[in-house]
Amino acid sequence: MNRGVNQMAEALSIEGINKVFERAGKPSVEALRDINLTVREGEFVSIVGASGSGKSTLLRIIDGLLPASSGVVKVSGHAVTRPGADRAMVFQQDALLPWKPVIENVAYGLTIAGTPKRDAHATAQRFIDMAGLKGFEQHYPHQLSGGMRQRVNVARALAVNPKILLLDEPFAALDAQTREIMQTELLNIWQKSGTTVLLITHQIDEAVFLSDRVIVFSARPGSVREEIPIPLPRPRALEVKRHEAFGALVDRIWHLIEHEVRSAVADNRA
Numbered sequence: 544m545n546r547g548v549n550q551m552a553e554a555l556s557i558e559g560i561n562k563v564f565e566r567a568g569k570p571s572v573e574a575l576r577d578i579n580l581t582v583r584e585g586e587f588v589s590i591v592g593a594s595g596s597g598k599s600t601l602l603r604i605i606d607g608l609l610p611a612s613s614g615v616v617k618v619s620g621h622a623v624t625r626p627g628a629d630r631a632m633v634f635q636q637d638a639l640l641p642w643k644p645v646i647e648n649v650a651y652g653l654t655i656a657g658t659p660k661r662d663a664h665a666t667a668q669r670f671i672d673m674a675g676l677k678g679f680e681q682h683y684p685h686q687l688s689g690g691m692r693q694r695v696n697v698a699r700a701l702a703v704n705p706k707i708l709l710l711d712e713p714f715a716a717l718d719a720q721t722r723e724i725m726q727t728e729l730l731n732i733w734q735k736s737g738t739t740v741l742l743i744t745h746q747i748d749e750a751v752f753l754s755d756r757v758i759v760f761s762a763r764p765g766s767v768r769e770e771i772p773i774p775l776p777r778p779r780a781l782e783v784k785r786h787e788a789f790g791a792l793v794d795r796i797w798h799l800i801e802h803e804v805r806s807a808v809a810d811n812r813a
């Protein structure tokens with residue numbers, strides 16, 4: 544498998560998405576305003592923005608878990624109306640089945656879709672190997688570290704061969720060192736699988752390290768404030784974080800959202 548073959552083809556197209564949450568007896572909440580964004584096949588794109596700027600809401604709309612108030616999301620040209628096998632989501636919280644070993648957790652999406660067990664396990668094994676979990680096939684989630692469990696989650700999401708992998712702060716619960724290791728693991732898996740990735744993160748350095756492009760959201764209602772291309776060469780190793788160009792990109796993005804992050808923090812304190 545190699546990435547970048549179809550870099551010109553659009554994997555995801557978000558067209559004029561608005562989202563207003565109506566609340567009985569309370570003022571409605573405008574979460575997203577006129578979001579327009581396209582992601583090419585094999586591209587790695589991150590969204591950063593202040594807390595409450597609608598990032599998770601957008602990911603849930605893309606996944607088909609939540610309807611938009613207006614606008615359309617298309618995956619490979621087809622409008623999204625509900626969750627589907629062309630999208631897979633990984634959340635911050637562990638979503639593994641505690642009573643199933645790693646191999647069955649990774650194969651789970653395939654078996655419920657009717658894939659014969661032998662084939663499902665063969666595919667699962669491929670992604671277990673890719674995620675560096677060889678030897679842990681028969682371990683149960685409680686026998687794994689937090690970082691390993693998140694790797695199982697990523698392997699499970701990729702095993703169903705989604706067009707797009709949606710990652711909602713997947714490493715937020717991990718300590719700083721494990722998080723950095725997971726970032727490189729994710730890059731390795733992404734390079735090998737060729738999947739299109741849309742990642743939400745609060746960590747600007749994580750977004751810069753991983754992405755081809757970083758989308759900066761304004762404060763609520765969330766809208767695309769700026770798109771920053773990340774021209775750092777690939778493959779990337781953690782050393783790239785020490786380069787001047789890396790620091791300059793992180794600074795630029797931080798300056799774009801600093802004011803909004805500060806006001807979101809002040810709101811939460813009030």
Ligand SMILES: Nc1ncnc2c1ncn2[C@@H]1O[C@H](COP(=O)(O)OP(=O)(O)OP(=O)(O)O)[C@@H](O)[C@H]1O
Nearest residue numbers: 564566572574593594595596597598599600601763
């Ligand atoms: N079901 C809901 N009903 C009402 N308001 C909601 C609902 N879900 C989200 N919101 C509001 O929509 C806004 C956007 O929330 P969302 O969780 O998408 O932001 P976020 O950028 O992902 O935040 P964070 O970075 O803190 O996770 C917030 O003000 C939130 O309170």
